[in-house]
Amino acid sequence: MTQQPHTARAIPDRLQSPAVRALRSWESILVAVAIAIFVTNSFTSPYFLNAWNLSDATFNFTEKAMIALAMALLIISGEIDLSVASIIALASTAMGVAMQAGAGVPVLVIVGVGTGVLCGAFNGILVAGMGLPSIVVTIGTMSLFRGIAYIVLGDQAFTGYPPGFAYFGQGYVWWVFSFELVLFTVLAVIYWALLHRSSFGRAVYAIGNNATAAQFSGIRVARVKFILFLLTGLMSGIAAVCLTSRLGSTRPSIAAGFELEVVTMVVLGGVNILGGSGSIPGIVLAALIIGMVTFGFGLLNVPGIVMSIFIGALLISVIALPRLFGKR
C-alpha cells in the first residue's frame, strides 16, 4: 500500500521530543516543588540535612506510597478503592492471629500479603464482576474489613511478633537505606514498567478514557479492572506487613485515615481523579513531597491532626487551583 502513489501528506510521529514534553509536564512542577521544600526545610531546621534523619523521614510515606502506586493505576482506569486502610487492618489482624498460632516469619508474610490479595479479589468481584459502583462498594468493604478486625480484637492488641519479623519495617538493606525504601523503589520501577511500557498499562489508560470504546477495541475491561483491584489489595497486604513490623503490634485502628493520604498522593502526583491520565514518576514525586512536608512539620512539632488538615486542604487545592485558573 505504501508504494502506491498517494497524495497523502506524511504525518510526523512526534512534533515535540519526549524531553521537551517532560519539561512542560506536571511532573516538572512537582520536581520544582520538591526542591523548594527540600531547601526550605534545610534552612528552617538544622536537623533536616542529616542522612539518618532523612532516612527516618522516608518511613512517613513508604507504606502509603506503595499503595499509591497501585491506586494510581486504579484511579487512571476510572475506579477507586477506599478500603485500602481497612485491608491493612484486616491483614495485620490476620498476621496477629497467625502469630498467636505460632507461625514463623515466612508464614506471617504469606498470611499478611495473602489477606490483602483476598480483600482485593473481593472488591474486584463486586466491582468488575458484578458491575457495582466502586465508591459505594469500597465504602462498604472499608467498614467490613476493619469491622472484622474489631470483632477479632475488640479493644485489645496483638503484640510480641517474633524478632526476625522486625526486619521488614525496621531493617536496613545497606547504610541508611531501609528495607521499606528499597522495596518501594523496586516496586516503583515495576509499576513504571507496567503502566508506561506494557500493553496492560495501555489498556488501563484506554479504559479510563473511554471504557466502552476500550471494550469495543477488544480489551477485556472487567478482567483488567479485576487485576487492578487485586494489585491494590496486594500492595495493601505488603504495606500491612511493613507497617505491622515497624509498629511491632496490631490494633484494629491501625492505619486509620491512610486512604485519604493515599488518594491525596495520587491526585497530587497528577492523576486525573476522573480517570484517564497520570504517571508513576508523578506518584513518586508526590510521595517525596508529602514525606518531606510531614517530616518538616514534625521537626517543628506540629501535631498529627493539623498535618491531616494540611493533607485534606492539599487534596482539594491540587484539584481546585488548576480549575480556578483554567489550566487543565
Place this chain on the structure above:
Amino acid sequence: MNTLKNRDVLLAFAIVLLIGGVAARFPAFVRPGNLVNVFNDTSPLILLAIGQMIVILTKCIDLSVAANLALCGMAAALMNGMGVPLPLILIAVVLMGGALGAFNGLLVWKLGIPSIVVTLGTMTIYRGTIFLMTGGAWVNAHQMSTAFKALPRTMLLGLPVMSWVALLAIALFFVILTRTPLGRSFYAVGGNPHAAVYTGIDVGRTQCIAFVISGALAGLTGYLWVARYAVAYVDVAAGFELQVVAACVIGGIVIAGGAGSVIGAVLGALFLGVINNALPVIGISPFWQMAISGSAIVIAVALNATQNRPKGRIILKEVEPT
C-alpha cells in the same frame, strides 16, 4: 414510584421481623419504653440519612457529615461555655452546619470537583478544625449548663425532644421532596442531568442546595449529640458517615442518583438502629457493629443493582417461555 414502595414495604417487614426475632428471646426489647429508646438512639442517624439521601439523589456523596456534626457540636459546647443563650446556639449550629455544607457544595458547583474528593478532604479539615479550636481538650458534662444538656432529653407527649426533631425532619423533608418544585428538581438533577438543563434547572446549584441541607441537618444533630451524651471532643461520631451511607444504601437510595425516598432513608436508618440496639441485648459485642453495617452496604448495593438492571430493548414481540 411503585417499585420503591414495594421495596419500602419489604424493608419495613424485615425490621419488624428483626424486632420480633429479638423479642422472641428477650420480650423486654419490645416494651414501649425500650422501642422509644431505640428510636431515640437512631434519631441522629435518621437526621443525617435524610440529608445524605438528598445529596445522593443529586448524584453526589457527602462524607464530611460526621466531621461537620462533631465541629458544630463542639462549637455549640463552646458557645454554651461562653454563656450564649440556647436558642441562639440552635440557630448558630444550623447556620454553621449549612455554611460547612455550602463550602462543599460550592466546590462541587463552581469548580466541578467530584464530591467524593471534596468531602474526603473537608472531612479531615473540619475535624482538624476542632483540634485547632480546642487544642484537643474535651468539653465535659460539668462544663455544660443544665438547660443545654436537658433539651434533647426533655419529654414531650411521651417522646424525648430529640425524637421529635427527627419526626419533624421526616415530615418536613417528606413534604419538600414530594410536594415542592425544589424536591422535584433533586430527582430531576440526579435522574437525568442533561434533561434537567432543558427543563430550566441549574444542576450545580441544586447540588449545592443539597449539600447545604445535609450540612444544616448535621449541624443541628451536632448540638443534639453533644448535649445528649454531655461530652464534646475531637473524635465525636468518628466514622459515623459510613453508617449514614449504609442507611441510605439499605434504604434503596440509588447511588447513581435520581431514585430514593425519605421513607427509604428512614427505614434504612431504623434497620441499622434496631441492629445496633439489639446486639447488646442478645449478648453480641458492640464491636460487631462496624462489620455489620459494612456488609449491609455491600449486600444492599448488590441487591439495588440487580433490581435496577436495564431490561434491554426487547425487540422480539413473542418471547419464548423458558
Place this chain on the structure above:
Amino acid sequence: MEPILSLRGISKSFPGVKALQDVQLDLYPGQVTALIGENGAGKSTTVKVLTGIYQPEEGTITVAGEVVQFANAQAATDAGVTAIHQETVLFDELSVAENIWLGHAPRTRFGLIDRRAMRDGARELLVGIGSSMDPDLRLGDLGIASKHLVAIARALSTDARVVVLDEPTAALSHKEIHELYDLVETLKAQGKAILFISHKFDEIFRIADRYTVFRDGQFVGAGAMKDVTEGQLVQMMVGRSVDQIFPTRTPNIGPPVLTVAGYDHPTEFADIRFTLHQGEILGFYGLVGAGRSEVMQALFGITTPSKGAVRIDDKVRVIRSTHDAISAGIVYVPEDRGRQGAIRGLPIFQNVTLPSLSRTSRNGFLRLAEEFKLARDYTQRLDLRAASLDQELGLLSGGNQQKVVIAKWLATKPRVIILDEPTKGIDIGSKAAVHEFMAELAAEGLAVIMVSSEIPEILGMSDRVIVMREGRIVDEVTGDAMTPERLVRAAAGIAEAA
C-alpha cells in the same frame, strides 16, 4: 399571515466549526414547517437556539412581533417555545404527571405542589391528545411512543405557541407513527406553530405545509410544500443531484467467509441466518429498532446470543467477547463513534494500535517503533490530516477522528468488517469518501456488512440486502429486485400490493 416566530441572521459557532451562519426561519400558527437538511446542516443547533440552550452570537429572535432573547431554557418556555427532542429528555424515576408538570406545577394555597390538580390536569392533557394513560405510572415503565405522548402533553401544559418536534418518529413503529400524525393534526387545529424535523421525505410531504432547507449551517431556501417536488428538495439539501454520490463498482464475489445459522437471542432477535462472501457488500436494512445493531453486536461479542453458530472460513468460532471476535477476524465500526469508537484523550497512534497491541508488543511490553509504523501505514492510506501521530485524537475534526477509528479496525487485518450507519452524522463530502473507501475494501477482498437506515445508501452500495423487522430477517433481495418499495414494505411489514 404573520409568523408567530422568526429567526433572522442567526449565527452560532463552536471552536473550529461555524454551526449556523446567518440563517433565517419563520414559523406560522396552525402550520407545520419542515426543517430539512443533511446531518450537520445545523438543524439541531437551530433547535437549541430556539429552546434557549444555546445563545446565538448574532441575529434576532422575534416572537409575536417582539424581539426576545432566550438566556436559558426557562426563558424559551416562558415565551411559549417548547421542544420534543430526539432522545426524549424526561425523567424515568418520576411519574407521568410529575414529568408533565416539572418546573411549572400547579400549587395549593400553601405554595405546595397540588397533586390532585397535577394528576387531573395530566389526565386532561393526555385525553386531549387521545391517550388514556394513567398519570401515576412511572415513566421508566413506558415505551418510547408513550414517552413521546408524555413529552407532547408536557409541551401542551406550558401553553406553548411553538412546538418543535425533533425527529419524533425515529424510534416509533409504523402504527405509532400514524398516531403521531393524527396528533400533529390536533396541534395544528389548536393553532400551534409546529417545527417538524425529519429525514423522511414521505413524512414531510404528508404532514408539512411549509419547508425551510439548510445546508452546511446556511439557509438555502423556504416555501410552501405544494410548490416543490422531492427532487427539488434533495437538490437544495445536497447542492448537487443525488445519483452521482455512489461509486460505480464491479463486485468480485468470492467464496463464503462468514456463515451465521440459527442465531437466537432471548429478547432481541431470533433465527438469524445468512452467508457473507469475500468481496461482497451486504446491506442490512430496517427501521430503527429492528434489531440490526443487536445482531451485529452479538457477532462482535458485546452481547452473547443464547444459541446459534458462527463459522468463519468453515471453522466454528465461539465469540463471547470483543477480544474473541477480533481474533476471529470480525471487526465492528460502531454507530456511536464518539462513545464507542474514538478514545479522544489518547494519542492518534495509540488509538490505531489498541486492538492490535498483541502484534506490536513483545511479551506484553510495548514497542513504540512498531506502533508508529502500524499507525503511519494505515492513517496514510486513509489520507488522515493531522499535525503528528502523537497528537490527542480529540483535537482532530469529526471526519478525521472517524478515519482514525476505521484505521484502527483495518490495522487488525480483519476478514469481515461491519459498518453500523457509517455515514450518519458526517458531511456530504466525507460521505462520498466513506463510500469510495468501502468499495475499495470490498475490491481488496474484505467481506463487508453495512447497516444503514438510508435507502439510497443501501441501494447504492450493497450487492445484496437483508431486511429485518422486529428482530427477524423478513426479506433478502439481490439485483433488480432491490427497489425502494420492496425494502420499505418488508421493513414496515406491509403486504405486497395485490
